[in-house]
Amino acid sequence: MGGSIPEADAANTSAEAGHGNRFYNTSLVFGPDGALLGTHRKAHLFDIDIPGKITFRESAVLSPGDQVTLVELPGYGAIAVAICYDVRFPELATIAARRGAFALVYPGAFNLTTGALHWELLGRARALDNQVYVALCSPARVAGAGYTAWGHSLVVDPWAKVVAEAGEGQETVCVELVPETLEEVRRMIPLRMQRRWDIYPDVSKVAP
Amino acid sequence: MGGSIPEADAANTSAEAGHGNRFYNTSLVFGPDGALLGTHRKAHLFDIDIPGKITFRESAVLSPGDQVTLVELPGYGAIAVAICYDVRFPELATIAARRGAFALVYPGAFNLTTGALHWELLGRARALDNQVYVALCSPARVAGAGYTAWGHSLVVDPWAKVVAEAGEGQETVCVELVPETLEEVRRMIPLRMQRRWDIYPDVSKVAP
Secondary structure, three states: OOOOOOEEEOOOOOOOOOOOOOOEEEEEEEEEOOOOOEEOHHHHHOOHHHHHOEEHHHOOOOOOOOOEEEEEOOOOOOEEEEEEEHOOOHHHHHHHOOOOOOEEEOOOOOOOHHHHHHHHHHHHHHHHHHEEEEEEEOOOOOOOOOOOOOOOOOEEOOOEEEEOOOOOOOOOOOOEEEEEEHHHHHHOOOOOHHOOOOOOOOOOOOOO | OOOOEEEEOOOOOOOOOOOOEEEEEEEEEEOOOEEEEEEEEOOOEEEEOOOOOOEEEEHHHHOOOOOEEEEEEHHHEEEEOHHHHHHHHHHHHHHHHOOOOOEOOOOOOOOHHHHHHHHHHHHHHHHHOOOOOOEEOOOOOOOOOOOOOOOOOEEOOOOOEEEEEOOOOOOOOOOOOOHHHHHHHHHHHHHHHHHHOOOOOOOOOOOO
């Protein structure tokens, strides 16, 4: 996986916009042999408009994806992939985990405000509620860049503990994901057996 | 509100158990005038059995509630009430917040292990995802007691910041809940307008 990039979808021209191709914010997953194993198109575009403060309209240039993305890694199992703002919408994580993902991977570029407030918390919350590994991967922070990213790529284990975290700069973190840790958490805190499907529906099983 | 207590439900005898009344783990909410405003019966009973390590079966003596509980506080709005282990099941919080609760209140008695791991994180995660206030209220820690509670009652604001926290001992914390903070968070991070109901269902609107 290598973050996310703009993807032009030549097969799907945007009639509404009245011009050319449709573009997505897309993350690609490749196997060690170079085979493309899966893609995720960012489903939640960040649009905000607070007059005089901040205006950001990702949907002005991008189209949203419409899928929860699981990617099967041969020999390992399935991971889920989503992008940046997607992490704020717990349903994607819940559906992916209930469908068998052992890890949720989010490339993302939070800013210095939202990064300080919520980056680590979001990673830990998704791990906690879904009892899975979570990896958040950010660009390094570059002073004076057009967009200053929070950095702090991190990996959270299924106990919701941060087991590895980069600093602000360019850095590689390596973590071994341990299947027994997944099993241990789920045995010790048996959420999966104790949900009350008679009180609330299972978002992974009900059609939207 | 005053924590939770065993409630005998004389009207609902337990035929299956073959003896007497049914009992619930129940939290009661009273108004300043003493009027009973609402009750929550703990919906998720904590049953765990790891041979040689820990066995705890709340369902051996208690019956589970079957409701998401909102309580209208005259002049203020609605709060949600749930109890202890209920906080680990995000659907209760999600449904309550989407139905209009401005605060989620959980009496709970985590132990020293789960308290250290997850007490504050759960409070912050529920506030973060639902953009509401969250209050977790624990018994004080008493050395040598039959059950040693984590303590650390706390209030989290809709930004997911802990705005007040007790220590381990007996203590009163007071926090003013500010409606403008709710509005500010929801304007700055407009989750509520950007959910993708075409990808996943709304658990607050779909029948179980």
